[in-house]
Amino acid sequence: MSKKKRTAIEPTREENYAEWYQQVIKAADLAENSDVRGCMVIKPWGYAIWENIQKALDQMFRDTGHRNAYFPIFIPKSFFEKEAEHVEGFAKECAVVTHSRLEDDGHGGLKAAGELTEPLIVRPTSETIIGSSFARWVNSYRDLPLLINQWANIVRWEMRTRLFLRTTEFLWQEGHTVHESKEDAMLETLKMLDVYADFAAQYLAIPVIKGEKTEGEKFPGAVNTYCIEAMMQDKKALQSGTSHFLGQNFAKASEIKFQGRDGEMQYAWTTSWGVSTRLIGALIMAHSDDNGLVLPPKIAPSHIALIPIYRNEDEKAEVLAYCKKVESLFHKERFEDMRLYTELDDRDLTGSERNWYWIKKGIPLRMEIGPRDIASESVMVARRDKEPRDKQSVPISELKAYALQNLKEMQEVYYQRALEFRQANTIKIDDKDEFYRYYTPKSQDQPEIHGGFALAHWCGDTACEEQIKTDLKVTIRCIPFDTKEEEGKCISCAKPSRQRVIFAKSY
RNA sequence: CGGGAUGUAGCGCAGUCCGGUAAGCGCGCUCGGUUCGGGACCGAGAAGUCGGAGGUUCAAAUCCUCUCAUCCCGACCA
Numbered sequence: 264m265s266k267k268k269r270t271a272i273e274p275t276r277e278e279n280y281a282e283w284y285q286q287v288i289k290a291a292d293l294a295e296n297s298d299v300r301g302c303m304v305i306k307p308w309g310y311a312i313w314e315n316i317q318k319a320l321d322q323m324f325r326d327t328g329h330r331n332a333y334f335p336i337f338i339p340k341s342f343f344e345k346e347a348e349h350v351e352g353f354a355k356e357c358a359v360v361t362h363s364r365l366e367d368d369g370h371g372g373l374k375a376a377g378e379l380t381e382p383l384i385v386r387p388t389s390e391t392i393i394g395s396s397f398a399r400w401v402n403s404y405r406d407l408p409l410l411i412n413q414w415a416n417i418v419r420w421e422m423r424t425r426l427f428l429r430t431t432e433f434l435w436q437e438g439h440t441v442h443e444s445k446e447d448a449m450l451e452t453l454k455m456l457d458v459y460a461d462f463a464a465q466y467l468a469i470p471v472i473k474g475e476k477t478e479g480e481k482f483p484g485a486v487n488t489y490c491i492e493a494m495m496q497d498k499k500a501l502q503s504g505t506s507h508f509l510g511q512n513f514a515k516a517s518e519i520k521f522q523g524r525d526g527e528m529q530y531a532w533t534t535s536w537g538v539s540t541r542l543i544g545a546l547i548m549a550h551s552d553d554n555g556l557v558l559p560p561k562i563a564p565s566h567i568a569l570i571p572i573y574r575n576e577d578e579k580a581e582v583l584a585y586c587k588k589v590e591s592l593f594h595k596e597r598f599e600d601m602r603l604y605t606e607l608d609d610r611d612l613t614g615s616e617r618n619w620y621w622i623k624k625g626i627p628l629r630m631e632i633g634p635r636d637i638a639s640e641s642v643m644v645a646r647r648d649k650e651p652r653d654k655q656s657v658p659i660s661e662l663k664a665y666a667l668q669n670l671k672e673m674q675e676v677y678y679q680r681a682l683e684f685r686q687a688n689t690i691k692i693d694d695k696d697e698f699y700r701y702y703t704p705k706s707q708d709q710p711e712i713h714g715g716f717a718l719a720h721w722c723g724d725t726a727c728e729e730q731i732k733t734d735l736k737v738t739i740r741c742i743p744f745d746t747k748e749e750e751g752k753c754i755s756c757a758k759p760s761r762q763r764v765i766f767a768k769s770y
Numbered sequence: 771c772g773g774g775a776u777g778u779a780g781c782g783c784a785g786u787c788c789g790g791u792a793a794g795c796g797c798g799c800u801c802g803g804u805u806c807g808g809g810a811c812c813g814a815g816a817a818g819u820c821g822g823a824g825g826u827u828c829a830a831a832u833c834c835u836c837u838c839a840u841c842c843c844g845a846c847c848a
Contacts, residue, residue, distance in 0.1 A: 269809080281842070289781090300839075356847070388848095421847060422771060429847070482848095490848095502848060541848050572807050615809045633807055643807070652808060736844090770848090 270553035271623050280497045285426070287547055290623040291556035294426050301424040301431030305540070308624060311564030312543055313434060315601065317414065319466050319562075320436060320538070322600075323458050329410040329438060334393050336416070337383035342391040345516035349390065352483020356419040358385040385418040390484065390509070390535055393439045394517025401441055401521050401531055408451070409441040427544035428501075428770055435539035441519060441531045445510070448532035449487075452508040455536040456489045459504035467542065468559035468677035469493045469549045470685060471503060472765060474741025479725050482535075486510035492740045492765065494685040495548035498715040500740045500767035503545050506536035544770075549681050556625030557647055559677045560670040565604040567593060567666060568621035572614045572633030583609055585637050589630065592663050598670055622651055627673055628666055644669070648676050688715030691763065698754050702735040702768070716767045718746070720760035722753035730755050731766070740765045 272290055276283045288294055293309030296302075305313065321331070337360065344350055360383040362375035386392065393411070401409060418432050438455060442448040456473055463469045471491035481488035485507040493503045514520070514530040523529050550557040560566055571586045573579040586607055596603040606626065608617045614631065621629050631643040631654065642662055643654045646669060657665045692698045702714045714737075721727060721739060731754070732738050742764045751760045 271809085285841080296840075298839095352847090417848095419847070422845080423842095423847090425841095433848075435848075505848070537848075539848055570807095574806060578806095613806050613810060615806080618807095619809050631807060635807070654807085 271555050271619055272553050275553040276496060283553070284548060287551050287556055288426050291625055293543070293547075293556070296426070299431075301421065303426050303430050305434075308564055309543060312546065312558070312562060313540055315562045315564065316466070316538075316542055317436070318601070320458075320462055321412075321414075323462060324412050324436075324438065327410075327454065327458060328408075329412045329440075331413060332411050333413055333415070334389055334396065336386055338386050338389070338392045340382045340384055342395060342517075343384055345391060346484045346513060348512075349484035349516075353387045353419075356421060357387055358418050358420055359383070360385065386415070387417055387419045388535075388537075389413065389415070389417075389437055390439065390513050390533075391517065394513050394519060394533075397439070397441055397531075397533075398518045398520070401519055403521055404443050404523050406521060407441055407443045407531065408447060410438075410451075411440065412436060412438045425544075427540055427547070429541075433540050435537050437535060437537045440534045441514075442533070443521070443523070443531070445532050448510075448534050449508050452487070452489060452506050452534045452536070455534070456491065456504070456506040459506070459536070459538060460491050463491060463493065463503060463542075463545075464678065466559065466561045467546055467549070468561075468674055468681060469503070469545060470678065470682040472741065472743050473745070474743040474765065476505075476741060477725070477728060477739050477764075479728055480739065482507045484509065484512050485535075486512065490741055492767075493545055493549060494681075494688065494716060494767075495545070495770070496551075496684070497548070498688050498713070498767075500716065500765075500769040501541070501545050501548065502740070502769065503542060504536070504538040507534060509533045509535060550677050551625065554651065555623030557677070558625040558627060560627045560674050561599055561601060563625065563627055565606050565626055566598060566670060567603075567605045567628045567630060568617075568626045569605055569607045570614060570617045570621070570629060570631050571607075571609055572631055574634075578634055581637065582633060586632050589632060589642060589659070589662065592659075593666070596663070596667075598667060603667075603670075618645075618651070622647065627670055646673060648673050685716070689718065690715070691718045692754065693720070693751065695754055695757075698766075699735065702737050702766075714768060716740075716765055718763040719754040719766055720751035720762070721764045722756060722758040722760045724753070724756065724758070727753055727755035737766050737768055740767050740769060 272283055272286050274282050291308060292306050294303045294305045297304045361379055363377040363379055365373040366376040368374040397409060400406065414436050416432055416434050421429050421431060424430050440451050442451060460471050460473050463471045471493045473491055474489065476488040476490055482505065487508040489506045490502050491504045492500045495501050511530040511532060513533050519531045519533065520528050521531055546562065547556065550559065569586050569590055571582045573582045590605050590607050593603055593605050610617060618629060625647060627647050629645045636642050641656045641658045644657050645654045692701060698717060698719060701717055704713045728739055746763050748761050752758065753760045
């Protein structure tokens with residue numbers, strides 16, 4: 264009989280990945296479902312992660328010349344109707360405001376009254392409403408480039424929701440820029456994709472693949488859509504950010520025109536790009552384990568849990584005093600470019616309970632501090648990327664340097680682990696049968712855990728993409744930038760192909 | 771929006787088929803004590819309109835109808 268190791272999260276990833284994901288969110292107290300269907304309440308520990316994402320990204324946007332602004336949550340229906348593809352892509356998931364006030368319905372309740380002359384759409388994205396402002400702001404080539412970002416909430420009436428991955432309302436950032444030339448706009452589109460990829464790697468410790476979306480997967484109204492794709496621990500792909508080259512489509516829809524260097528009036532070239540609270544879902548699924556959340560130090564809301572261990576009131580007083588001294592070592596300390604935070608957990612629970620509480624929350628370092636440590640002028644330090652019982656005694660004199668060094672190492676470890684996992688689950692496939700075998704579940708009971716990324720040839724025909732999607736529920740995640748041109752045969756129809764694309768099941 | 775499953779205390783569940791002292795268990799919570807460096811123990815407590823609304827019946831957690839929510843699988847999507 265093999266004894267099953269007790270894990271803090273049940274079921275484990277292997278047993279039931281989807282359920283494990285829900286349980287990690289609950290155990291780490293990140294978020295919960297609200298009383299409004301499909302909407303979530305983001306709790307302090309989860310929201311702090313979002314705030315850290317905001318801080319880091321906002322700095323990067325600023326460094327690339329962008330400025331924040333804010334546009335209305337409501338978009339007149341007529342604005343929306345201006346770009347045909349855009350309408351088609353978003354119409355089905357729009358929430359619509361049709362009335363402006365409530366009246367007594369005569370039965371003890373309220374009824375909507377004051378019908379609006381024109382319905383307002385709750386923004387699912389802001390190209391059209393921002394475009395109308397941009398049309399006023401842009402008159403001359405001297406007004407360009409116009410580089411704007413907004414942090415906002417948006418609403419997309421999705422059928423099926425999952426915390427952080429897909430909710431009816433979510434938080435995001437949307438960059439909107441206007442350029443004089445096609446080349447400038449394309450450069451901007453790709454520059455911001457790079458910003459996203461760098462952010463994912465450096466802060467979230469998630470390696471991503473940069474590439475272009477196929478015709479069938481691109482943003483409604485865009486000329487080209489680029490994306491970063493990440494692999495989760497169930498080997499599925501998660502689109503973690505997108506950047507769109509909009510050509511002159513939205514400039515024409517919103518009349519964004521300017522007088523050029525040649526004196527002629529012309530339509531501008533625009534871009535848009537965004538990442539959302541979905542990144543928190545990516546973070547959870549990329550790093551967490553069967554004991555709960557795992558957070559890269561550079562994005563963690565707090566970095567060190569101090570856990571006093573004592574037997575009686577006398578010891579408690581002594582230990583707490585010592586803990587405060589230890590905590591003061593880190594007062595207003597910085598880790599990389601973020602503030603370093605500590606949590607002194609003096610709740611009246613057993614040491615192990617407090618220990619496990621912080622393991623589940625994913626705090627990078629735990630410091631157990633008891634009478635023995637006071638005697639030896641040291642602290643027991645445990646890292647979240649190691650086994651729960653794996654602890655190291657560190658002298659107080661070296662503690663600060665030790666903590667900073669280990670946080671740095673952990674950030675690196677998480678990135679490497681994720682990268683190795685992706686590499687181990689990415690293969691080149693040239694044979695159609697092998698391709699189909701690769702994506703056929705080994706176990707019908709848990710069809711999530713199988714397959715991975717496949718680099719295979721594709722002729723460029725949407726029909727082939729559709730066929731594979733129908734047969735295997737596998738889609739082309741992107742046409743990656745970093746592959747060489749090579750002759751081959753389409754994995755579906757065997758017609759000649761010039762390059763490999765990334766296939767995967769996706770969220 | 772289609773198919774499936776589930777709603778009983780804060781969480782996890784039993785009871786539902788065969789209606790009738792079954793409102794019960796484990797964890798958590800409160801109080802008292804012993805504990806505390808591998809998820810503590812003993813004792814005493816508090817807590818649930820059985821998801822909601824109708825109906826059948828002398829009697830409904832249990833049967834019927836409708837409805838809401840959650841999860842899974844599809845279609846759609848960041």
